[in-house]
Amino acid sequence: MKTGLLKDAAGAGLFHLPRSRRVDLLHLAAAAQLKLLLADLGDCKGRHEALYQLGKACQFPVWYGANLDALHDCLTDPEWQPRKGVVLQISGLDSLRAADPEAFSTLIDVLQSAASIRSAGKTPLWILLTSPAPGIRDLPEA
Numbered sequence: 001m002k003t004g005l006l007k008d009a010a011g012a013g014l015f016h017l018p019r020s021r022r023v024d025l026l027h028l029a030a031a032a033q034l035k036l037l038l039a040d041l042g043d044c045k046g047r048h049e050a051l052y053q054l055g056k057a058c059q060f061p062v063w064y065g066a067n068l069d070a071l072h073d074c075l076t077d078p079e080w081q082p083r084k085g086v087v088l089q090i091s092g093l094d095s096l097r098a099a100d101p102e103a104f105s106t107l108i109d110v111l112q113s114a115a116s117i118r119s120a121g122k123t124p125l126w127i128l129l130t131s132p133a134p135g136i137r138d139l140p141e142a
Helices: 025-031 047-058 068-076 093-099 101-119
Strands: 014-016 035-040 086-091 125-129
Touching (some): 035 047, 047 101
C-alpha cells in the first residue's frame, strides 16, 4: 500500500482489505494522521453481538445503543474521534454472514452510508473489511 493513499480524503469509503495489504496499516494511518481502530467480530453470531463489539472497538459514547441507527449516528458524528479522520478495520465478518446473512447485508449498507457521509466532510472514514463482501471493491493501490 502506498503511503499517500490514506491521505486522500476524497478516496475514503468502504473497502475490502486483502490479506497481502494489511501489513503496514498502522504505519500508514499514523503517517496520514488518522486514528486506527480495530474491530474483531469473529466471535459474533448475531447482529446484537456484532453491534456491541463495534461500539466497544470504536469507543462510542455511553449513549450508543448497539443498534443500526446508533451505529450510523456515531460513525457520522463529526465529534466522534475528532482527528483528521479514522481508519476502521473490521475483521471476522464471515461468522456474522454465515449466522445471519440479512444482518450482514444490512450492516454493510449502514457502513457504506456512514463512510460516504463522513468522507464528504473534512474527517474521512476509511472502513476496511478483511472479509470480502458482495459489491465492495478492494482498497485501491493509490
